[in-house]
Amino acid sequence: MKKIEAVVRLEKFEEVKEALKNIGYPGMTVTRIEGHGKQKGLVQQFRGREYKLELLPKIKIEVAVKDEDVSLFVETVVEAARTGEVGDGKIFVIPVEEVVRIRTGEAGEVAV
């Protein structure tokens, strides 16, 4: 099992959610976050002087995924979230030791 954390653009979130539903992952945990990558935010202007928006709003999606689904899952997110411009986000794949469904007490891949 793996946990996948995908940081995506606000405006791409609906597409990503839809694509994941289509490959059998309708459930997810979503957090509104702020951050910046190498490009360090956006330049804006106020009364003739520039300033940087260092931290930009993003959406973080967290899903636990069966090992055999990981590459499909990652490809699906990349395809749905990609614009080709800086700021498209990142995907992290993290090993998971155990998953337990609280309602039934089931553990392992059945609980994913």
Place this chain on the structure above:
Amino acid sequence: MKNLKDEKLLRGGLIMRKRVLILVVLIALLFLGISGVVFAQDPSGAKTIKENPGAAVDYVWVLVSAFLVFFMQAGFAMVEAGFCRAKNATNLMMKNLMDFAMGSLAYMAVGFAFMFGKDVAGFIGSTGWFLRGSDYDVGRYLLYMFQVVFAATAATIVSGAVAERLKFKAYLIYSLVISALIYPIYGHWVWGGGWLSNLPFGLGHLDFAGSGVVHLVGGMVGLAGAIVLGPRFGKYGKDGKPRAIPGHSITLAALGVFILWFGWFGFNPGSTLSAHELRISVIAVNTNLAAAAGALAALATIYLKTKKYDIGMTINGALAGLVAITAPCAWVEAWAAVVIGLIAGVIVVVGALTLENLGVDDPVGAVSVHGFNGIWGLLSLGLFADGTYGNYTTEAPHVVGLFYGGGFGQLIAQVIGALVCVVWAFGLGFILFKAMDKLMGIRVPPEEELSGLDVKEHGTAAYSNFPYVEEIGA
């Protein structure tokens, strides 16, 4: 005379120190005022309307104009709040609310008498304290109502220049002093029959609706305040270069400029003080055109520099055009109003950026809008006055500027008036803020400035339940 001023300022500070309520002082002064009771002229208006049945339309015109000018307080409040951070919005609302309250009372107590009372040596008015005695008269009350909204406009200009760091109680004292002394005494020199209006050049110093009396006074006192206070934290980087501190609502700032533009249709045309002066249509057109040209010129100027259609500077540009046309609005024709507005729009952008580069932090651009363009408005009158309108009357002598063959006379009167206004308003403003700083400190503590004045000074955030995010730039 200066010593007398110092004494009064000191007294003001001591009053605060002893925590004597200002209201008590006002009431005490009110009792002193009773000694001067004279028979009233026409408190009911019966005599006035009998002698001049046409007075009714003039009264309606002047009062409606005054009410429009009152609404400009809302415009200033919106522009200032929009251009500043959300954490200081409550403070800015309170300042704009209370300067009108303090100003109305101070101007009723002494300001109106200093400005329009019986002249003493061309320097100061001396009758009509508390609108009593012979000033208990419909005509005098009409004049008070129209003038008090002007006094309050001068007062409220300053709140933008000193925004986000001045102690609230210092602002209350300042409001009292500008409305009771700084504004009315200079106003007397120009509008109350004082020495500037009798200069032996042109028709004397002229200022139709107050580019100098209202805006330059406010702009210069604001400059003094901004200098004594010093810049806000974060305004200048470690390299000493100015940084943007973005305001929290462009929407509110834009609403403010629409309200101000609207209010100006009372400010300038209303200054005929008579609906029988049909020149009001010319004044309204000039007012509108200068604002439009100011907005366009400011937009073009900042676009050339930054390649962005910057709304903040465009807002300042519209206001700059309005301020500049305020002095000459009755004496120029449409094309001249456009030229005056265009130049105002350039002045405001260059002025605001230059002032920041010199280390003066004026969060909303009040000094450039009202100060620099107040000067330009006064001077432009001496250049563009076209000889079609007289001294608040259609009767000759008419006002003629340099470009219409009037020679340098009027221009010289305008230069003198502008210089006197700068020295008077900046000088007294500087003394006032310095004196208050010595007596009680005028700047909030650093931790209060960083967390915002709203909660520490007023106990309430402007937008409870919303998180504040702060961006300070480059």
